[in-house]
Amino acid sequence: MDKINRHPERSMLDRTQLDDVLDAAAVGTLATVVDGMPWAVPMLYARVGDRIILHGSTGAGALRQVAAGAPAALCVAMLDGIVVADSLFDTSANYRSAVVRGHLTVLTREESAAALDALSDALIPGRSAEVRGHTGKELAATLTIALPIVAGGWTVKVRNAPPSAPGADEGAWAGVVPLRAVPGTPVPAPWVDPHTPVPESVRRLAQGRSVAGFARA
Amino acid sequence: MDKINRHPERSMLDRTQLDDVLDAAAVGTLATVVDGMPWAVPMLYARVGDRIILHGSTGAGALRQVAAGAPAALCVAMLDGIVVADSLFDTSANYRSAVVRGHLTVLTREESAAALDALSDALIPGRSAEVRGHTGKELAATLTIALPIVAGGWTVKVRNAPPSAPGADEGAWAGVVPLRAVPGTPVPAPWVDPHTPVPESVRRLAQGRSVAGFARA
Structure with a gap:
């Protein structure tokens, strides 16, 4: 994580590896520029095909501003180990990280329902099939945004x-x-x-077979 | 993490709480603006008093550019739990997060040695006392930067x-x-x-008594 850009062997070019890293985490930092200043917040996300899905409240002013075609970067990092050397200089970390850069788009209400199901299922696999569908009121209150994954737009x-x-x-x-x-x-x-029986999706999540966001050792 | 800015009760004003969150994690996302575009990378960090210490290679061009007084935001987030409701809309996450905003400064070589010790000790408590000090060559190869924690500059x-x-x-x-x-x-x-005996600092780290970056349950 230190000395970034100095270890080209740690950079990978394979889209499969990007997907593996993105799919292993559940929280990223969304960064953008607001009035010329950096703006960053942690957000739950899910990769769905060639898009990263994010969501928030339609009442969240900053997010709405960000969503209006703004250039953005989503940064994801998982710390997998502390690398101990005999000097502090060579002390390091094992990690998986990804940065996806692009312009945000706002999904229509019709697109939102499926995207929000995918977002929930990335966090709790199978959960969307266990609960009722989204109501119109819920969809109206939710801002669903997407960050496209494009060639040259990620590390x-x-x-x-x-x-x-x-x-x-x-x-x-x-x-x-x-x-x-x-x-x-x-x-x-x-x-x-x-x-009350614990739902199947929650039992699986607790057994660690399908936890997003973590090293799957 | 969703609906951010919509739950004022989740925002805290106490500096002690900020320090608790910052001190519990080891990796954050540093975001800044480069040529008008968002720039974000994951970095190891440590809070030392009223400063966040970061480091990289003096050869890392982007970091050097960032360090030259640039406005920056460091975002830290830990996912502590998946909150399962009977609707996807009320599904949520338990988390601790912090964003610190300010202008980066580059430390002098003299300041760097102590700051790098503190950075190592935040990751592996007690480690700096077990190994030799930094060499001049190592200090020359390391860019140590600080992000000040100032009133009104954090969430x-x-x-x-x-x-x-x-x-x-x-x-x-x-x-x-x-x-x-x-x-x-x-x-x-x-x-x-x-x-070879495992160093005391590493044994403590592995026993989870002083692991930075994680929920200390």
Whole structure:
């Protein structure tokens, strides 16, 4: 993550690798320019084919401004390990990251319903089939935006390796402390009868078989 | 994370809360404006008092351009749970996030050594005391930059709650799937004798007592 642009071998050109990184995470930082100044917020997202889907409230002024054709960059990063060398200089991190650059578009209400289902299913696979559909009121309250993935409009970088080389102190320990995000036991809301069965999608999510946003070790 | 700006109760004004969020993570997205376009990269960072410390290679052109007094925003986000409601509309996420806005400054070589120690110790607490100091050559190759934390220049948002309210289907399960990042067993580099003792800082990191970047459940 340090010394970015200095390690061309960490940059990848394969679209499949971009998709793998994007699909493994659930939260990214959307950056744009507002009145000449950088503007950045964390957002849930999902890749659907060649588009990244984002959403917010139609009442969110900043997002609406951003959505009006603004140039944007979505940055996604997962920290997969701490790389420990025998010097601080060679201490590093294992990570997967992607930046997608493009111009945002606003989806129509008709497009929104399917895109929002896909966004939910990226977070909780299978969930959209377990619940009722979106109401007109809900769709009217939701701003669904898309960032297209176009050739030349993205960068993906991955580091997954031990420290770069033994340092001067060859007898010293060096290596990697892996990091992994894991789901815990589902916690029912206070009003939920504890005997209520946990939905299949939530059980799968909690078992870590399909958690978006995390290293799938 | 959705409907940002629409939930003022999720915005906090207490600097202590900002520090808590910043200190719990290790990677953020640095966003700025280059030639009128948004520019964003993931970076390791550490808060040291009223400054956020970042670093890169002096050879990294983009970072150097950014560092020259450019307005910047650092965005940090941790996904702490998936909030499951009985409708997709009320599905949400528990998270901690912060955005710090300001102008970057480049540290002198003298300031850099201490700042880089602090950056390492934020990632691997106690590590700087276990290894040799920085060499002049290393300091010359490293661009250390700071983003000041100033009043009015930051936003912190936290959601840590069940779904907002029971939906129409009161018998349906609703709740939260907590997410937590955990360190694994340290993996020695291929050239390291397996009998080499693991440094104290690395053992502590692997035991999860002081892992930066993660929910400390």
